[in-house]
Amino acid sequence: MKRILIFLSALCLSLSLFAQTPIDSTRCKPDESIAFAQYDTLTLEMDLYFPNDDAETHPCIIFSYGGGFIMNNQRHFEIQRLCRQLADDGFVVVASDYRLGLRGVKFKGPLSMIKPLENAVQLAAEDVMKVTRYVLDYAPELTVDPWKIILMGSSAGAITSLQCDFERCNRTELAQRYLPEGFRYAGVAAFAGAIFSRKGLEYKYDMPAPTFFLHGTADKLVPYKKVSFFGTGFFGSDRIARHFKERHYAYKIMRFQDEGHRVAVRYFANYDDLRWFLDKMVIEGLHLEIDESYNDPFRQPSHWDDYSPNDLY
Numbered sequence: 001m002k003r004i005l006i007f008l009s010a011l012c013l014s015l016s017l018f019a020q021t022p023i024d025s026t027r028c029k030p031d032e033s034i035a036f037a038q039y040d041t042l043t044l045e046m047d048l049y050f051p052n053d054d055a056e057t058h059p060c061i062i063f064s065y066g067g068g069f070i071m072n073n074q075r076h077f078e079i080q081r082l083c084r085q086l087a088d089d090g091f092v093v094v095a096s097d098y099r100l101g102l103r104g105v106k107f108k109g110p111l112s113m114i115k116p117l118e119n120a121v122q123l124a125a126e127d128v129m130k131v132t133r134y135v136l137d138y139a140p141e142l143t144v145d146p147w148k149i150i151l152m153g154s155s156a157g158a159i160t161s162l163q164c165d166f167e168r169c170n171r172t173e174l175a176q177r178y179l180p181e182g183f184r185y186a187g188v189a190a191f192a193g194a195i196f197s198r199k200g201l202e203y204k205y206d207m208p209a210p211t212f213f214l215h216g217t218a219d220k221l222v223p224y225k226k227v228s229f230f231g232t233g234f235f236g237s238d239r240i241a242r243h244f245k246e247r248h249y250a251y252k253i254m255r256f257q258d259e260g261h262r263v264a265v266r267y268f269a270n271y272d273d274l275r276w277f278l279d280k281m282v283i284e285g286l287h288l289e290i291d292e293s294y295n296d297p298f299r300q301p302s303h304w305d306d307y308s309p310n311d312l313y
Helices: 002-009 011-017 077-088 110-137 156-169 173-178 237-247 261-265 271-283
Strands: 032-039 042-049 058-064 092-096 144-154 187-191 194-197 211-216 226-229 232-236 251-256 289-294
Touching (some): 032 110, 042 077, 058 110, 058 156, 058 271, 077 092, 110 144, 110 156, 110 173, 110 194, 144 156, 156 173, 187 261, 194 237, 211 237, 211 261, 211 271, 232 237, 237 289
Parallel strands (some): 058 092, 144 187, 187 211, 211 251, 251 289
Antiparallel strands (some): 032 042, 194 232, 226 232
């Protein structure tokens, strides 16, 4: 139970982990912002970044930010920089907002957290599916190839991305409400993500999209393996990748030995690996099963590696 408390307490560390790099910030701004959902006084917007070319269609990345389901990092500079870089590389990028289901929630012990977290994950997944449906409905206007829509996220956003494909494969009511029959995400890239499930880890009806996992083996915030009790579990990258391997689903996992949650923002440190995954396993469609471990004995220690819930609550 304590490990679940650790998981729940601080997915919001992504903001503090960003490393600032001198760059022309005005160029990193989105090309357009579109409101896609209204909840009472809350308006959710998606930020669009377009390639500077004349191609009729492009692959599309729907990016979901990290922030613990309590903090909006959609327009943080490093995320805008990443989105612009991907657009420069030929992708239409949609940086998606979503409802923050844990904002203002007070926890009184591990068991009290299960329902609020489940609700937060479902709210975020629903909003990202709404964005997916918008992109599908307006694919020609957005110059998007509807068969090349990729989910990508960090921390809470990685959970949301993995959850969306998990819901799609299990044909849940939520997925059927927003995703058309026969639709399949072209890929998922998850920087320190996990899946929430009350029924174990199983893709019942459809194969999952090719998935790129990056995770620190010592992550104390988002579980690297799994945390479960009473039939409810959080399944991290290690557990999901083992499931993929058993069933020969396409995947690549990068395991960063003894590293913690800072792997959630290794966007530029592993940008070449991300691009290789997108080019080879998503665009070209190579069905590969890749498991890699990395151990850097000279890396500088980070206080985030030992972060605990008591540091935030």
